[in-house]
Amino acid sequence: MNTPRQPVPGTTIFDGVEARKGYALNKMCYSFNDAANRQAFVADEDAYCAKYGLNAEQREAIRQRNVLALIAAGGNAYYLAKFAGIFGLDMQDIGAQQTGLTKDQFKAKLLAARG
Amino acid sequence: MARMLGTVMTSHVPAIGGAIAKGLQQDPYWKPFFDGFPPVRDWLAKQRPDVVVLVYNDHGLNFFLDKMPTFAVGAAPEYRNADEGWGIPTLPPFRGDPALSWHLIESLVGDEFDLVTCQEMVVDHAFTLPMALCWPDLKWPVRVVPVCVNTVQAPLPSAARCWKFGQALGRAIASWSGDERIVVMGTGGLSHQLDGTRAGFINKDFDLRFMESMVADPDWATKFSTTEIVEQAGTQGVELLNWLIARAALPGKARRVHANYHIPISNTASGLMVLEPAR
Numbered sequence: 001m002n003t004p005r006q007p008v009p010g011t012t013i014f015d016g017v018e019a020r021k022g023y024a025l026n027k028m029c030y031s032f033n034d035a036a037n038r039q040a041f042v043a044d045e046d047a048y049c050a051k052y053g054l055n056a057e058q059r060e061a062i063r064q065r066n067v068l069a070l071i072a073a074g075g076n077a078y079y080l081a082k083f084a085g086i087f088g089l090d091m092q093d094i095g096a097q098q099t100g101l102t103k104d105q106f107k108a109k110l111l112a113a114r115g
Numbered sequence: 116m117a118r119m120l121g122t123v124m125t126s127h128v129p130a131i132g133g134a135i136a137k138g139l140q141q142d143p144y145w146k147p148f149f150d151g152f153p154p155v156r157d158w159l160a161k162q163r164p165d166v167v168v169l170v171y172n173d174h175g176l177n178f179f180l181d182k183m184p185t186f187a188v189g190a191a192p193e194y195r196n197a198d199e200g201w202g203i204p205t206l207p208p209f210r211g212d213p214a215l216s217w218h219l220i221e222s223l224v225g226d227e228f229d230l231v232t233c234q235e236m237v238v239d240h241a242f243t244l245p246m247a248l249c250w251p252d253l254k255w256p257v258r259v260v261p262v263c264v265n266t267v268q269a270p271l272p273s274a275a276r277c278w279k280f281g282q283a284l285g286r287a288i289a290s291w292s293g294d295e296r297i298v299v300m301g302t303g304g305l306s307h308q309l310d311g312t313r314a315g316f317i318n319k320d321f322d323l324r325f326m327e328s329m330v331a332d333p334d335w336a337t338k339f340s341t342t343e344i345v346e347q348a349g350t351q352g353v354e355l356l357n358w359l360i361a362r363a364a365l366p367g368k369a370r371r372v373h374a375n376y377h378i379p380i381s382n383t384a385s386g387l388m389v390l391e392p393a394r
Contacts, residue, residue: 003342007342007346008313008342008345008346009312009313010311010312010313010314011308011310011311011313011345011350012310012311012350013269013341013342013345013350014267014268014269014350015268015269015270016268016269016270019180019268023180026175026179026180027179027180027181029175030175030179030180032200033175033176033197033198033199033200034198035198038200067310068311068312071310071311076175076180076267076268077309077310077350077351078174078175078267079175080310081129081174081200081201081309082175082199082200082201084201085200085201085202086200088202090130090381091130091309091381091382092381092382094309094314095309095314095315095382098310098311098312098314099312099314099315106315109315110315110317110378110379110382111378111379113317113318113319113378113379113384114319114378115319
């Protein structure tokens with residue numbers, strides 16, 4: 001049976017294709033477990049991204065703090081959350097950015113799931 | 116003979132750690148979530164477990180994508196928590212039980228589950244926060260065995276495979292010669308999606324059906340493919356596989372001791388259940 005690789009709308013299942021594409025980006029984000037690495041990124045973002053060998057698409061998505069672009073460049077949500085943590089962003093900030101809603105609108109959307 | 120006391124299943128959202136650190140348990144946003152836990156603590160106090168076997172998924176603390184095991188079992192004398200990058204306080208270390216770990220490993224591999232074994236392992240919020248919710252004084256009265264499942268990088272183990280793994284884990288526990296009293300925990304879920312334009316997806320009907328299945332027809336979720344679980348529960352909702360494993364480790368019929376469900380905690384529909392073997 002030929003099912004599409006990404007059959008769920010608005011959703012990127014993080015599979016081998018994504019894992020290969022996003023390896024450098026996710027490796028950099030993994031390094032943000034360490035406070036010294038978070039500081040090094042903040043101190044010199046260009047040098048830090050270069051050290052991890054981000055490609056142009058990944059570098060630009062990091063520059064723009066654009067979560068959808070980071071996912072398109074192979075980023076995994078759990079690793080990207082460590083990047084977002086540097087800026088003190090929470091999951092409602094990230095959700096709002098991806099859905100084009102304000103944070104309050106996004107929170108209202110979550111509440112609406114109570115039915 | 117080891118005694119299987121039951122299972123505790125709960126969500127494991129990082130924001131819970133922030134709420135605990137800030138003492139927000141009675142804050143209106145958090146209260147419906149934290150109020151679910153006193154009955155769990157009462158049950159644990161009555162059951163007096165010696166060991167918790169905790170089924171969870173790592174979120175990029177112990178495992179990076181350079182090496183991603185499908186199933187990994189801890190065999191360390193101690194497990195430490197560490198900085199995950201988003202500012203929740205680090206919790207005290209957990210005492211391991213290497214002899215029991217190696218018995219479980221022998222039994223599971225003997226049962227054709229070819230594991231990764233970890234004599235050093237750090238544990239992230241998916242492990243530490245459920246423990247802190249059960250024992251808020253952070254003085255762990257139990258030894259632990261971490262069982263880590265890949266819910267991060269597809270292909271994930273299927274729900275059907277997780278069910279069989281949980282059954283094998285239950286057999287492994289039952290065949291332990293020690294007289295330990297053992298609780299199995301499963302953490303994660305329920306429905307939530309952090310990434311993509313579908314972020315914020317929550318499916319109450321599916322979650323409630325899944326929770327009901329834990330008692331009524333516990334292998335119900337095994338009929339779903341990983342993609343179908345993502346459709347129904349969101350990309351990170353697949354963490355319900357950890358619940359499925361914990362449930363499968365409890366042989367036979369189960370009795371519901373306690374349950375709670377609340378939307379939302381952060382972006383997540385939070386679920387909580389305690390089950391014990393039905394008499």
